[in-house]
Structures are given as structure tokens and as C-alpha cells.
Amino acid sequence: MKAILADAVNWYVRLHDSDVDEATRVQWQAWYAADNRHAEAWARLEQLQYRLGNAPRGAAQTLQAARWDRRSAVKALALLLGVGAVGWQGYRVSPWRADYWTRVGERRQLTLADGTRLDLNTDSRVDVVFDAGQRLIQLRQGEILVDTAQDPRPLSVCTAEGDILALGARFSVRQDSGVSHVTVATQAVEVQAKRMSQRLRIDTGYSLSFTADSFGPLRPMDPDAQAWVQGMLVSVDWRLGDVVQALARYRPGYLGCSKEVAGLRLSGAFNLDDTNVALASLEDALPIRVRRMTDYWVRLEPSGQG
Template identity: 60%
Template structure:
């Protein structure tokens, strides 16, 4: 178990670095699924994170700064805490974040900005704000946001890793992916400019969505119905594959959530409450020929069941 705990700590630090590739996420999930001890070790680490929500602010801040500056030191620190425990600490929330506003996994946050614009942060999201006399800039570091702009002479833009989205008096959502950004417009319009291809500009109107990379803008598509239902705590799916539903649901709960290949293509439609993923899983088990295999609350796999 000590070896599994050390590996869990190493994965935790790697997953919370500033840039995480899709390959790293896939490797972590493969590690998590490879051995029940891995899932148990990850569960202990998640429990430690929750307990450190009670730690002193000064201690926590120093620890996080150390984690940001020296990965090896962070690994040693977390491993030590896993060995000695954190009983009795009060008042600090462990987080790798250094952003103006952020949410944890499973959390959403509604904000009214200084200019009157409204901003909703989805699960595991980080943003920085840069408002001055010339501009209103929202920097999306990770996750997804829903923006409803207020009238103001200054332009409002969202900057992702791949480029900028200029609001044209609008309500729109932006999701930071791995190497791409997705924009969905609910009202009015936006203009998209890739970071490495500034001459490319595409306008997206209400009811349209697109994905762009740092050097290319993809085609416009009709936006999915209720695509921003997450802002109201709901996931609305229409004829989705089961593995796609689980991939989306897994964004709102810690640990591993996946399915066996033989059930990945099962299709379903419905409206699910994101605040109660356990109820969603129970609903899937009741409505599909599947059963749920659990090693811990942090390792859940849906497998083929009785027809």
C-alpha cells in the first residue's frame, strides 16, 4: 500500500500542474483502474485533501507555494501527511489554484462582476480578471464558464489557451479543452480569433457552436439543446453514448468513472442532476442492461448486466 500511496501522491501533483495533456489524464485513469490498491490509495489522498480544508492558512499557503515551485518537495510533503494525518487542523482549504476565482470538482459558482456582467464557473474551473480603462478581459485558465455581458463602452473578451473570444453584447459559454477551446453562443454573437492565426476571424451567432485551436477555427454547428444546463445544476443529454455521458459526469466527481467497452455504445436521453451523481448512476442501472462495480467511492465502473 505504501507504494500505491506514493504513486497516488505523484499522480496528484502531476494532474495539478499548470498544463496537463490528455495523455497524462489517460495514463492516470489506466493506473487507477489497474489495481484495487491504486483506487484505495487515491481515496485516501482525496480524504486527506478534504481534511486539509481544516488546516491553518499560513501553513497551507507555504505548502502550496512549495508545491508550485518544487514538485519533488510537494511529493515528499504529501507523502508525509498521508503517514502522520492532519487531525486538529482548522481553517485552510488545500488547493493547487492561484486564480482570482475558482471552483472545486463538483462545485459551481455564480458571480456578478464589477461592470454588472454575470459569470458562472462550472466544475474545476479557474479564471483571472483584468478590467481596466480600456478593456474587460476574462482569462479562462481551465474548465468552463458562462458569460452574460453588461452594457459597457469597454470591449469584453474571454482569453483561452488557444485565442480570444470577443463578446458582441451576448450570452455565451467557453470551455477550455486539451489543445482546443469550444464556444457556444446563446444570445447575440461573438468573434473568435486563434492565437497563432490572428487574421482568421469567425463570427458565431446565437444557437451556434464551434471549436478552435491555436491556429485554426473549426466549422460552425448548431448548438446542442440545453448545452449550458450545467449552470442550473443539470446535464441534459439527447441520444448520447453511455461513455460520453460518463465522461461528462466524471467532470463533476473525483476519482475514476468509466465503463466496459461492451456497454460504451449504449444510447440514452434524459435530464440528470449534477449535484447527485450517485442518483444518476442508480438511474442508469435501472434503465439500461448494466450493473455498477465499485472498488471505492472513487473507483466506479459500469459493466454489462442482465438484459
């Protein structure tokens, strides 16, 4: 994987060179599509770039200073990815950024040029490409809800695993490691996995998970699956471990629970804008205690544990 990560860094630098041409972009697209590991490496690189862009001030100043020496900056990027020293070529680097993005715990709603409404969940990034023949939303990370506006041009959401063509739909898409999840609230979408010729239609009220080369089963959608748009997490007879995993997406640092309490079951509604209040509610409702080492390291344990 180190060699693939090294290739990803080289491509990243080439694409951000001021002299980049269309032929280079086409070559990169061919490399990206040739192997699912390439897409995974690219996603890892983009996630690193996003997190560096939100680094504390001291770290950000160090990184900014490094950018004055492009060879040092690229080498540092490789080392942060765990690639190690390789034979880098000297390309000029520009900081990476997405068209629209959210920090951990942040949500954002916006209206695109065609009238489509786009909601971004926590820690999400998208690029948007509209031209005369298409409307393309590229989900780089996280989760979005799309409320499609009427327009003669097709609208698609692209993930690392494939494309979702909107058929006048209101639908959500979540990008996880190696798998995409689609939930359709109204109308329908068609899903095309990267390495499959078959298209699969998802109608109102159903959800699907898929990889680059396989479709999961169609399932009835969770009626509260899109409650995050209103800033709520709704659980109905969930395991505590699953509730904690969902809340962890909305706060920086580590949030987990011990195996002794992970299987406890509960139902409830939690405000995603204040996960500390949600944790206090869990502590009141269940035989657990919230153990805090710092604000960025929190663990749920049995209430009697010392």
C-alpha cells in the first residue's frame, strides 16, 4: 500500500501544479479508476489534507512555512501518510480544498446554482461540477442530503464506489471506507457501481449499501435516518455501542464504550449540537458512568467500575 500512497501523493502534486494540463487530468482519472486501492489511497490523502487545513495554529504555521520549500512540503506529506522517503520530483504545491465542507460536529445547508438544496452532515466534503450537459456532486467524505431541483440536465452524486443518478429524488448518500450508503426519501435513484455494468434502481422508502463491485440487499429505510438534518439522532431499540458510534461522528477526539456496556439497549432522541448533554442523558438512563480523561478522550463504562 505504501507504493500506492506514494503514487497518490505524486498525482496530487502534479494536479496542483500551475502548469497542469487536461492530459494530466485524464491520466490521473485513469489511474484513479484502475484499482479500488487507488481510490482508497486518494481518499486517505484528501482526508489528511482536510485535517491539516484544520490543524491547530502552531501546526498550521509549521506547515505553511514548509510550503515555501516545495520539496520539503511534499516529503512531509508523504511521511504523515506513512509512505516514507521516496524519489519525489519538484512540483509546486497548492493547499487542497473542497468546494463545500463541514468540520466535525458542524452541519451546513446550501442551495446550488440550479436550485438543488444540499445538506452536509458532520465532517463532510463535496465538490460540485455543473456544465452544459451535467450536474455532478462528488462526495469526498461524510454524508449529504440532496433535494433535487428540476432541470433538464441529469444530476448525479459520485462516491469512491460508484455513481448515483437522481430521478427527481430527495435522497441521502454516506461515504464510508470502501462502501457507500444510499437512502431514498422520495422518488427514485439509479446506482451504478464502478466495476459493475448493472444499474440498480432504489425507490421511495428504501436504502442500499454498495461497494465498487457488489450491491447489498434493498432494505426499508429507517424513518429517522435523515433526522440529522434537524440536528437529531433518533434511536429505537439500539445497542449502546451503536449510539456511541453515531455520536462519535459529531465530536472531535475519542468517544467509545467498554464491551461490558456496549450491548445495553435503549431508545431515545439526542441533540447532535451538544453531545455532552446526550452523554449525560445516557448516564442518567443506564447503569453506566462517563469517564473523561480530557475533553477529547471520553469512554462509557459500567457505573460500578473504579
